[in-house]
Amino acid sequence: xxxxxxxxxxxxxxxxxxxxxxxxxxxxxxxxxxxxxxxxxxxxxxxxxxxxxxxxxxxxxxxxxxxxxxxxxxxxxxxxxxxxxxxxxxxxxxxxxxxxxxxxxxxxxxxxxxxxxxxxxxxxxxxxxxxxxxxxxxxxxxxxxxxxxxxxxxxxxxxxxxxxxxxxxxxxxxxxxxxxxxxxxxxxxxxxxxxxxxxxxxxxxxxxxxxxxxxxxxxxxxxxxxxxxxxxxxxxxxx
Numbered sequence: 001x002x003x004x005x006x007x008x009x010x011x012x013x014x015x016x017x018x019x020x021x022x023x024x025x026x027x028x029x030x031x032x033x034x035x036x037x038x039x040x041x042x043x044x045x046x047x048x049x050x051x052x053x054x055x056x057x058x059x060x061x062x063x064x065x066x067x068x069x070x071x072x073x074x075x076x077x078x079x080x081x082x083x084x085x086x087x088x089x090x091x092x093x094x095x096x097x098x099x100x101x102x103x104x105x106x107x108x109x110x111x112x113x114x115x116x117x118x119x120x121x122x123x124x125x126x127x128x129x130x131x132x133x134x135x136x137x138x139x140x141x142x143x144x145x146x147x148x149x150x151x152x153x154x155x156x157x158x159x160x161x162x163x164x165x166x167x168x169x170x171x172x173x174x175x176x177x178x179x180x181x182x183x184x185x186x187x188x189x190x191x192x193x194x195x196x197x198x199x200x201x202x203x204x205x206x207x208x209x210x211x212x213x214x215x216x217x218x219x220x221x222x223x224x225x226x227x228x229x230x231x232x233x234x235x236x237x238x239x
Contacts, residue, residue, distance in 0.1 A: 030057070030063050034053065034056045037051075037073070038069070050073055063093075064096075067086045068097045071087045102135045105134035106131070108131035109144060116144070128145035137168065139178070140170070142162070143165040146160075146164075146182075147181055150185055155189055162182035180199065181217070
């Protein structure tokens with residue numbers, strides 16, 4: 001007979017990102033340039049820091065942590081696209097280089113949100129997955145990933161993310177949205193009782209925001225319908 005151990009939600013999330021072994025250190029030459037880059041950044045010389053990080057990565061093109069640090073300098077310089085390019089490289093080489101960094105997580109989440117508004121759900125979900133892997137304490141990211149999953153038709157995955165968002169106890173307005181969209185997911189699954197409970201809780205948390213919640217759900221519903229239309233069009237073109 002199998003025995004299952006129930007772990008707290010955040011513990012399970014942490015386990016998915018737990019490092020299996022020590023992160024590989026950059027080669028000595030790269031470390032030297034990275035130290036000088038850090039000094040330049042502390043001095044406020046972002047351009048000088050970028051020059052040193054460029055040299056560091058030339059010495060060690062596989063140094064994930066240096067890509068992550070250069071991304072931070074690029075973001076501080078206003079080069080969001082360049083920062084995300086560095087974060088993508090760091091994540092591909094070793095996701096642990098970006099762990100517990102809420103700024104990096106937010107950067108991935110913001111790009112994911114833009115992709116979701118364009119109905120690029122595959123790209124959006126890839127970004128939200130990276131955002132969660134970098135930082136598991138932000139309820140907004142679980143909410144956004146859940147909505148992307150819902151639009152794509154993954155209702156079970158969406159509900160799991162909405163549960164995670166609510167479990168992190170977000171502020172009232174965000175919590176009201178989480179309950180509302182979870183209620184909508186229950187509607188799509190013909191779970192009317194659960195849907196009504198969530199809608200009631202949503203209104204309780206944001207009594208003055210009924211119109212906002214209504215428009216949020218209408219927008220989400222429109223995305224669902226448009227995504228289905230685009231998918232059907234793709235299938236028709238292939239066949």
